[in-house]
Amino acid sequence: MSPVPSPTSDRPSDYLAADAVVDHDHPAIHALLGTLQPASDDPAARAEAAYLFVRDEIEHVIDAGDPRVTWRASDVLRQRVGICHAKAHLLAALLRAQGIPAGFCYQELSALHGLNAVHLHGRWSRLDARGNRTGARGEFSLDEEKLAWPVDSARGERDLPEIHLAPSAVVVDFLMTAEPGPGWYEKGLPRTL
Template sequence: MRLPHEGVSSQLELVKRCFEFVRDEIKHSVDFMLNPVTCKASDVLQHGTGYCYAKSHLLAALLRANNVPTGLCYQRLSVGEEGAPYCLHGLNAVYLEQYGWYRIDARGNKPGVNAVFSPPIEALAFPIRGPMERDLPEIWAEPLQCVIDVLESQPSVEQVLLNLPDVQLLD
């Protein structure tokens, strides 16, 4: 396997390669119904699968290892087409020298989902559609505890689906 950082000449190229590696080479657990449930970056890399949260953990680790400031971000989205129940969706923010903080979503593309690296324009996997959905503005250094709790306590992809993490909105 060729590591995404080999032979890069710029920060933008490095971030794009790492993003595309995680987006395209690591399978989204639900899309492929793949176990085990992963949380830590090393487990995601070892097993080649992870939920959006775990994939964002791997992308953060890869970029941080290459001295690119990277954080974790979340969206609150409807689990279905609209309305309750809601869950968090995990993605990343990366500090690009030319643009500042820029969000990237390595969830993995599929029909109806097309996340790309195209700074300064964000192209995330999911738009905000309803009044209770949100782009949460924080950039976190560590994953939210509710995300870790679900990924570490549920024994299968199916069980995670039944217990997706969510947060209460303050407004």
């Protein structure tokens, strides 16, 4: 059973900030938002359009066998590739640029897996835009969790319930210092926060 998402701040507005990683004030972020076609102007429809773009249009480096390393949201968008954490940075930027509070969540699987939480309809829901190749099954849902990977507690895996305001420093530091090349993510991707 998944944990109940637990925000580290009680104010959803705290989950709208831009920074060096979630640079939602970047012109490319706003240009993309102008091209997305949500089903309606409802915030949930706009969130779903952003989610589907990140999940389906941004390649996951492992699935694509791509040697590039991205970490800043605008760079993930420009290069159209990123590991789960980088894709979560872009999704947060796309949501926050629209005034939709978004945070960062983690799972301890074989390595630390990054995903998002979004605040809509008065509550938090976790979303995983990792990409649905190689067995992953993430879907947009505000009513029930449909994350890319189920947690197997028998293998020592666990969901971390916290919704962080900013991406984990350990993840950002790793991504900023990783050397591009084949299998770069195998060389020290954090296993825990």
